[in-house]
Amino acid sequence: MNHAKRHRKDFMIRIGIGIVSSIGLFVLIAIFAFVFQKGSSLLSWQLLTGDYYSTTYDSYYDGTLPSAGFERPSSLDDSVYYSSVWGIGLQDDLDAEGKPYILIVYVDPNSPLTSLPDKNTEGETVQIASGQTLGKVIFSNRTIVLTSNGAQSAIQLFDGADGILDLLTTTRGKGIRGSIITTLYLIGLTLVIALPIGVFSAVYLHEYAPKNSKLAEALRRLVEMLTGVPSIIFGLLGAAVFIPFTSTITAADGGNLFSGALTLAVIVLPVIISSTEESLKVIPDEYRQASLALGATKTQTTFRVVLKAAIPGILSAVLLSVGRIIGESAALIYAVGTAIKDHIILTERSTSLAVHIWSIMAGETPNFELASAISIIILIVVFVLNLIVKLVARRLSRA
Amino acid sequence: MNARAVFQINDLNLHYGEKQALFDISMEIPRNQVTALIGPSGCGKSTLLRSLNRMNDLIDGCHIDGQVRYEEEDVYAKTYDVIELRTKVGMVFQKPNPFPMSIFDNVAYGPRCQGIKDKKVLADIVKKALENAALYDEVKDRLKESGNALSGGQQQRLCIARAIAMNPDVILMDEPTSALDPIATAKIEDLIQDLKKDYTIVIVTHNMQQAARISDNTAFFLMGELVEFDKTDLIFSQPRDQRTEDYITGRFG
Ligand SMILES: Nc1ncnc2c1ncn2[C@@H]1O[C@H](COP(=O)(O)OP(=O)(O)OP(=O)(O)O)[C@@H](O)[C@H]1O
Numbered sequence: 127m128n129h130a131k132r133h134r135k136d137f138m139i140r141i142g143i144g145i146v147s148s149i150g151l152f153v154l155i156a157i158f159a160f161v162f163q164k165g166s167s168l169l170s171w172q173l174l175t176g177d178y179y180s181t182t183y184d185s186y187y188d189g190t191l192p193s194a195g196f197e198r199p200s201s202l203d204d205s206v207y208y209s210s211v212w213g214i215g216l217q218d219d220l221d222a223e224g225k226p227y228i229l230i231v232y233v234d235p236n237s238p239l240t241s242l243p244d245k246n247t248e249g250e251t252v253q254i255a256s257g258q259t260l261g262k263v264i265f266s267n268r269t270i271v272l273t274s275n276g277a278q279s280a281i282q283l284f285d286g287a288d289g290i291l292d293l294l295t296t297t298r299g300k301g302i303r304g305s306i307i308t309t310l311y312l313i314g315l316t317l318v319i320a321l322p323i324g325v326f327s328a329v330y331l332h333e334y335a336p337k338n339s340k341l342a343e344a345l346r347r348l349v350e351m352l353t354g355v356p357s358i359i360f361g362l363l364g365a366a367v368f369i370p371f372t373s374t375i376t377a378a379d380g381g382n383l384f385s386g387a388l389t390l391a392v393i394v395l396p397v398i399i400s401s402t403e404e405s406l407k408v409i410p411d412e413y414r415q416a417s418l419a420l421g422a423t424k425t426q427t428t429f430r431v432v433l434k435a436a437i438p439g440i441l442s443a444v445l446l447s448v449g450r451i452i453g454e455s456a457a458l459i460y461a462v463g464t465a466i467k468d469h470i471i472l473t474e475r476s477t478s479l480a481v482h483i484w485s486i487m488a489g490e491t492p493n494f495e496l497a498s499a500i501s502i503i504i505l506i507v508v509f510v511l512n513l514i515v516k517l518v519a520r521r522l523s524r525a
Numbered sequence: 526m527n528a529r530a531v532f533q534i535n536d537l538n539l540h541y542g543e544k545q546a547l548f549d550i551s552m553e554i555p556r557n558q559v560t561a562l563i564g565p566s567g568c569g570k571s572t573l574l575r576s577l578n579r580m581n582d583l584i585d586g587c588h589i590d591g592q593v594r595y596e597e598e599d600v601y602a603k604t605y606d607v608i609e610l611r612t613k614v615g616m617v618f619q620k621p622n623p624f625p626m627s628i629f630d631n632v633a634y635g636p637r638c639q640g641i642k643d644k645k646v647l648a649d650i651v652k653k654a655l656e657n658a659a660l661y662d663e664v665k666d667r668l669k670e671s672g673n674a675l676s677g678g679q680q681q682r683l684c685i686a687r688a689i690a691m692n693p694d695v696i697l698m699d700e701p702t703s704a705l706d707p708i709a710t711a712k713i714e715d716l717i718q719d720l721k722k723d724y725t726i727v728i729v730t731h732n733m734q735q736a737a738r739i740s741d742n743t744a745f746f747l748m749g750e751l752v753e754f755d756k757t758d759l760i761f762s763q764p765r766d767q768r769t770e771d772y773i774t775g776r777f778g
């Protein structure tokens with residue numbers, strides 16, 4: 127009887143644990159699924175390499191057109207409408223908000239459209255190219271293209287005209303090249319600052335500091351403590367210390383990439399110090415003894431044998447740091463800023479990928495699709511980095 | 526002092542913290558001979574060996590009184606250059622411990638640390654050291670491979686080559702064959718016989734036959750004291766001390 131009761135209890139608890147953990151798993155999967163479903167349609171080369179801001183060009187054409195026209199290239203899809211008079215291919219498309227627009231998908235390299243005079247700036251030219259959006263067009267025969275009538279009607283009007291009074295085109299925009307570059311700069315600058323300091327601190331702690339050294343103990347405590355500090359506090363540190371500091375020694379005025387890198391360096395230092403120290407710990411003492419017994423100095427032993435053997439560990443510290451830098455947002459809101467930029471200047475504000483998400487979601491019209499697309503990119507990069515760290519660690523434990 | 530002595534040890538007392546490990550050791554290590562240190566586990570053989578090239582310096586709390594003279598000079602004197610000492614007095618450890626780098630780099634490590642950069646000179650040194658360690662023929666086609674890819678016996682000969690590459694005067698060996706099989710052990714014993722022409726060798730061993738086979742002199746230690754030190758044939762044929770006799774006949778230890 128008692129036996130049966132215990133069995134039943136065991137069964138209930140197991141069911142309970144099962145339900146609770148599957149709720150957790152379900153929530154996680156749901157988040158990923160949501161992000162992928164929302165953002166995957168935007169993933170493209172253009173997203174990675176394009177400008178964030180779209181520019182509208184205003185131009186015209188009053189020259190002559192070659193009577194032979196331009197042949198439709200066979201590579202064009204059937205859904206593309208083509209004007210052989212102008213050598214331009216157009217396609218209907220929907221933007222992120224679901225509104226229809228006309229996309230330029232092909233311009234013949236010899237078409238006059240590849241170089242039109244710019245109405246806004248005297249002497250400048252405008253290049254109509256694939257990837258741009260076609261806006262309003264007024265032809266010299268007074269016909270007018272309206273985007274809402276679609277690509278087919280536009281092509282008919284193009285074919286019937288031999289001059290353009292006014293041509294509006296818009297580059298696509300919503301690309302994240304600028305934020306990718308900022309992120310890469312931050313990774314590079316941060317590692318340049320934090321890697322030597324972190325590795326040398328770990329070397330000091332593990333190889334040089336005398337046992338029971340007060341300084342070493344204090345340093346270890348500090349490292350432990352820093353690991354648990356929420357990053358917004360580092361952000362404040364960046365705002366209070368690093369922005370003024372970098373503003374005095376560079377041309378910067380306000381948030382910039384140097385103050386961002388310094389802030390991030392403080393954040394990743396504990397990671398680098400502790401994982402480097404861990405990797406120094408597993409290096410057998412026999413190596414150090416063998417080296418010293420060969421008449422090598424302490425420094426030679428440290429650099430030629432110990433650090434060399436610790437390289438895989440240091441590498442995984444670097445990868446962990448890169449993951450942390452890519453994922454960091456709160457600490458950078460002050461130190462680097464929240465202004466999305468296409469042309470990155472080290473001494474000016476810009477956004478990293480993570481802050482880019484924050485910026486577009488904090489605006490008047492949050493762009494969920496773009497935020498999700500960036501999230502996917504960050505998730506993939508972080509996932510790959512973690513995978514490499516695991517592989518390195520496994521290689522290490524096997525050696 | 527005997528001119529044939531490389532090391533002269535005078536009233537050496539060594540403490541690890543509170544614990545005394547060596548008591549009033551006095552002995553001379555003869556030049557170009559093999560000297561074996563024997564005795565039961567924990568009697569201080571390794572400790573004595575390590576005090577010859579000052580590897581005991583690395584141990585926290587290790588304290589030394591008395592003298593160790595190498596070529597007449599007190600190696601524990603304040604001004605003595607320990608780096609210089611270790612380039613002249615090489616060491617081979619119980620467990621083969623090649624660096625995690627190529628065979629070539631392992632052997633070239635010591636010379637490189639001395640500042641030798643010339644590729645040809647290094648290649649010469651490495652080749653000669655490997656030849657002298659009777660390893661060259663086995664590894665000549667794979668000098669770029671990791672030293673850890675060798676067998677245990679080969680690794681130990683690599684470690685001997687690494688020590689020889691420094692062109693030392695003395696080689697200290699702490700149970701160099703205890704981790705090896707009989708064939709690899711025989712190879713190392715042959716090697717030691719060859720090496721004694723050019724080097725003074727001090728070897729710690731637990732193997733009585735080995736001591737009898739390869740050494741010219743044998744020192745027997747017991748609980749940190751030097752019980753008896755003499756020509757190996759004398760120690761093994763007519764020991765003067767009862768304790769020595771008991772030990773070599775296997776009555777204890
Ligand atoms: N690093 C150390 N710290 C403290 N005590 C030590 C240390 N190394 C050795 N000892 C002690 O000193 C004594 C001599 O040790 P040693 O290693 O020299 O003996 P051994 O004769 O080489 O023994 P074995 O044959 O087992 O290698 C032992 O009692 C040992 O416990």
Ligand SMILES: [Mg+2]
Nearest residue numbers: 570571572699
């Ligand atoms: Mg020993």
